[in-house]
Amino acid sequence: MFPYGEAVAPAVTSVFTAVLTEGPISRVALARRLDLSSAAVTKAARPLIEMGYLEELAATERTGPGAGRPASPLAIRADREFFVGVKITRDELIGVVCDLRAGVRASAHRRLAATDVDHVLTELGELVDDLLDGPGDYRSRTRRLGVAISGDVDHSTAQVRYSPFLRWRDVPLGERAGKITGLTTSVENDVKALTTAEQWFGEGVGVDSFALVTVGAGIGCGLIVNGRLVSGSHGVAGEIGHIGFDIDGPECHCGSRGCVEAVAGADAIVRQAREGTGRPELTFEDAVALARSGDATVGAVFARAGTAIGAGIAAVANLVGPARIVVSGEGLSAYDLFEPHIRASFQRQAFGAAADCPLSIRALPFEQWARGAATVSIKDLVGS
Amino acid sequence: MFPYGEAVAPAVTSVFTAVLTEGPISRVALARRLDLSSAAVTKAARPLIEMGYLEELAATERTGPGAGRPASPLAIRADREFFVGVKITRDELIGVVCDLRAGVRASAHRRLAATDVDHVLTELGELVDDLLDGPGDYRSRTRRLGVAISGDVDHSTAQVRYSPFLRWRDVPLGERAGKITGLTTSVENDVKALTTAEQWFGEGVGVDSFALVTVGAGIGCGLIVNGRLVSGSHGVAGEIGHIGFDIDGPECHCGSRGCVEAVAGADAIVRQAREGTGRPELTFEDAVALARSGDATVGAVFARAGTAIGAGIAAVANLVGPARIVVSGEGLSAYDLFEPHIRASFQRQAFGAAADCPLSIRALPFEQWARGAATVSIKDLVGS
DNA sequence: CTTAATAATTTCCTTCGTCAAGTATTGATT
DNA sequence: AATCAATACTTGACGAAGGAAATTATTAAG
Numbered sequence: 001m002f003p004y005g006e007a008v009a010p011a012v013t014s015v016f017t018a019v020l021t022e023g024p025i026s027r028v029a030l031a032r033r034l035d036l037s038s039a040a041v042t043k044a045a046r047p048l049i050e051m052g053y054l055e056e057l058a059a060t061e062r063t064g065p066g067a068g069r070p071a072s073p074l075a076i077r078a079d080r081e082f083f084v085g086v087k088i089t090r091d092e093l094i095g096v097v098c099d100l101r102a103g104v105r106a107s108a109h110r111r112l113a114a115t116d117v118d119h120v121l122t123e124l125g126e127l128v129d130d131l132l133d134g135p136g137d138y139r140s141r142t143r144r145l146g147v148a149i150s151g152d153v154d155h156s157t158a159q160v161r162y163s164p165f166l167r168w169r170d171v172p173l174g175e176r177a178g179k180i181t182g183l184t185t186s187v188e189n190d191v192k193a194l195t196t197a198e199q200w201f202g203e204g205v206g207v208d209s210f211a212l213v214t215v216g217a218g219i220g221c222g223l224i225v226n227g228r229l230v231s232g233s234h235g236v237a238g239e240i241g242h243i244g245f246d247i248d249g250p251e252c253h254c255g256s257r258g259c260v261e262a263v264a265g266a267d268a269i270v271r272q273a274r275e276g277t278g279r280p281e282l283t284f285e286d287a288v289a290l291a292r293s294g295d296a297t298v299g300a301v302f303a304r305a306g307t308a309i310g311a312g313i314a315a316v317a318n319l320v321g322p323a324r325i326v327v328s329g330e331g332l333s334a335y336d337l338f339e340p341h342i343r344a345s346f347q348r349q350a351f352g353a354a355a356d357c358p359l360s361i362r363a364l365p366f367e368q369w370a371r372g373a374a375t376v377s378i379k380d381l382v383g384s
Numbered sequence: 385m386f387p388y389g390e391a392v393a394p395a396v397t398s399v400f401t402a403v404l405t406e407g408p409i410s411r412v413a414l415a416r417r418l419d420l421s422s423a424a425v426t427k428a429a430r431p432l433i434e435m436g437y438l439e440e441l442a443a444t445e446r447t448g449p450g451a452g453r454p455a456s457p458l459a460i461r462a463d464r465e466f467f468v469g470v471k472i473t474r475d476e477l478i479g480v481v482c483d484l485r486a487g488v489r490a491s492a493h494r495r496l497a498a499t500d501v502d503h504v505l506t507e508l509g510e511l512v513d514d515l516l517d518g519p520g521d522y523r524s525r526t527r528r529l530g531v532a533i534s535g536d537v538d539h540s541t542a543q544v545r546y547s548p549f550l551r552w553r554d555v556p557l558g559e560r561a562g563k564i565t566g567l568t569t570s571v572e573n574d575v576k577a578l579t580t581a582e583q584w585f586g587e588g589v590g591v592d593s594f595a596l597v598t599v600g601a602g603i604g605c606g607l608i609v610n611g612r613l614v615s616g617s618h619g620v621a622g623e624i625g626h627i628g629f630d631i632d633g634p635e636c637h638c639g640s641r642g643c644v645e646a647v648a649g650a651d652a653i654v655r656q657a658r659e660g661t662g663r664p665e666l667t668f669e670d671a672v673a674l675a676r677s678g679d680a681t682v683g684a685v686f687a688r689a690g691t692a693i694g695a696g697i698a699a700v701a702n703l704v705g706p707a708r709i710v711v712s713g714e715g716l717s718a719y720d721l722f723e724p725h726i727r728a729s730f731q732r733q734a735f736g737a738a739a740d741c742p743l744s745i746r747a748l749p750f751e752q753w754a755r756g757a758a759t760v761s762i763k764d765l766v767g768s
Numbered sequence: 769c770t771t772a773a774t775a776a777t778t779t780c781c782t783t784c785g786t787c788a789a790g791t792a793t794t795g796a797t798t
Numbered sequence: 799a800a801t802c803a804a805t806a807c808t809t810g811a812c813g814a815a816g817g818a819a820a821t822t823a824t825t826a827a828g
Contacts, residue, residue, distance in 0.1 A: 393814075394815080394816095420816075421818080423817065423819095427816080428816095443825090450825080451824095451826045452826080453823055454824070454825065
């Protein structure tokens with residue numbers, strides 16, 4: 001696993017993971033945290049320091065009683081190694097270079113003229129070259145690539161089973177991207193990648209159950225339960241967008257009626273706004289502008305969308321009881337329009353103590369998708 | 385852990401668990417199944433055989449090519465040890481004695497005159513005595529008791545945090561029941577206990593994600609994800625009954641409106657049947673009889689209830705993607721009335737491949753709750 | 769009666785992590 | 799200044815757990 005494929009003791013992996021996600025931390029604190037002896041931590045940390053992944057920080061100011069040898073906390077050397085993350089969408093590739101702590105060091109993107117596998121791979125190869133050969137000399141310290149894509153992905157074999165947006169089926173993306181880029185490639189579903197990023201470097205740190213809801217064209221949800229990603233036996237999981245919200249609601253492309261996505265997806269919002277105003281040329285941005293300027297009809301569309309999303313989130317809270325939930329709107333600040341409705345609807349529909357689950361609602365810069373992809377490759381380096 | 389508190393190698397636990405749940409199985413097959421060397425299995429099995437928990441079966445008839453030494457499969461000696469399981473309801477205690485394979489050997493019950501802790505514990509003590517001193521001489525081979533109760537239970541400390549039905553709060557039930565009965569006592573939420581039983585000895589064997597939906601007075605759901613029970617950070621999980629079904633539906637006791645339980649709970653069905661027929665004295669059984677005799681109004685009530693349950697189940701399938709789902713109606717066959725509606729509604733609302741998730745719908749003899757409690761104590765003996 | 773195939777066991781060895789003892793570094797107390 | 803107590807870390811001996819490979823056991827097929 002580290003640096004070039006040797007097997008590594010379990011304690012080494014868990015020490016690395018803990019330092020990575022829980023920042024500078026002393027060996028003794030690690031031992032308590034991981035339920036190991038401090039001797040085991042010392043031994044596990046040594047090779048990581050030798051390989052340059054960890055460093056010992058200077059003793060910090062003390063807390064507590066005051067006596068005793070000061071700790072020398074272990075910290076990640078974030079620039080020891082870099083990782084490329086690429087998110088594939090229907091019309092664009094978005095790429096980033098991240099350091100070990102998933103800090104974004106460089107980014108770039110490329111329009112896609114077509115979505116066939118060969119074309120996308122060619123573009124992906126060039127995007128990676130641009131990123132690695134640009135300013136910063138990342139190439140020499142980069143060995144891994146993570147790719148995020150919507151649809152049904154088998155992470156363990158790095159294959160895309162089915163991606164409706166791109167019309168891909170059974171594509172050995174990891175293998176092919178690996179050949180083109182020369183990087184060890186991980187592939188993961190985009191929402192799961194983002195969820196992993198949040199688990200390791202965001203609000204999911206330190207809790208062992210956690211949900212990330214993405215609101216945009218579609219409405220998705222990544223779940224961490226008992227510290228592990230929920231994958232779904234039939235390749236389906238986190239489909240919060242297709243939970244029923246209003247049995248008399250509009251038809252959904254899934255064949256049912258009144259799904260959350262059919263009420264609160266971006267397309268659905270535009271359609272409802274057009275119907276309400278009688279202006280068939282309205283865009284999503286127009287709808288946002290109208291709602292912000294006080295248009296009651298369009299405002300009601302956003303309110304209803306927020307209510308639907310809140311109900312979906314409440315369903316997650318009622319069923320799996322995550323310690324916290326992050327709601328992240330694709331791209332923009334537009335979703336502030338329905339944030340209060342999300343919260344109100346969640347409070348109403350959450351059962352008992354589930355209503356105590358903290359909700360973070362915030363924008364999601366598009367680059368974050370690519371960062372999620374990079375996080376998957378970091379995780380695969382560390383080995384869980 | 386075994387027999388009296390010594391620590392035991394991980395492989396011993398996993399071998400025991402695998403033989404327990406996956407029936408007679410050869411050492412070589414176990415090694416494959418558990419990803420251990422056959423030497424490790426041989427070593428792990430020995431102490432279990434010596435302690436009388438496992439036995440070696442005679443060689444079975446062969447399958448496959450035909451040559452080679454025949455396997456001597458390992459099997460559980462089910463009568464090596466017995467376990468008492470008790471389910472506490474508002475007005476009754478139901479108790480069983482189970483063997484190691486959760487086979488019910490004896491059962492008994494006791495009406496409760498009151499629900500205060502002292503009274504319940506006294507009755508529980510007598511119930512356990514009745515069971516153990518009755519025919520069968522179980523006492524000498526019984527060391528453990530499992531108690532199942534609705535509400536918020538902390539299994540790790542064997543405490544009842546809050547049980548609305550009994551109005552209990554922060555009761556150290558495990559400790560107190562242990563003192564009275566002399567048995568090491570485990571306490572678990574009733575639905576979780578039943579789910580554990582299904583995971584170990586029912587349809588959950590061999591899959592690592594799985595849902596059990598209970599339909600009765602309330603509508604609940606136990607979840608196994610990645611092989612582990614979902615517990616919920618805030619003490620809430622599996623509250624499928626409070627997922628929204630119809631925003632214009634009847635008020636629910638939880639404060640929201642149109643929850644699955646408000647449409648499909650036993651009380652809700654009775655209320656709707658009364659309203660529909662204008663007969664305020666109608667019981668649940670009357671409603672069942674009417675529906676079966678072709679009453680369209682009451683039939684529609686059951687149809688709607690089934691649709692609500694199906695939608696809730698679809699939400700589970702869409703969110704966590706279990707490998708299979710068992711729906712078990714409290715007690716009786718009455719729920720055949722809405723079974724087709726459950727299936728139809730599930731198919732409509734399940735997204736994509738989630739609709740492939742097999743659904744088992746079957747009656748749930750009341751004794752099963754107590755068996756679930758016993759299963760928890762078996763699991764706690766084995767140690768996960 | 770060999771040979772091939774499969775199952776189980778045995779022996780020896782490696783690995784990993786603990787234990788207990790010792791070293792390091794500080795503030796407080798005398 | 800010397801000592802002590804507290805906390806952090808390191809070291810080396812040890813033991814438990816599981817693996818590899820050789821060995822034994824048992825069968826069917828030729």
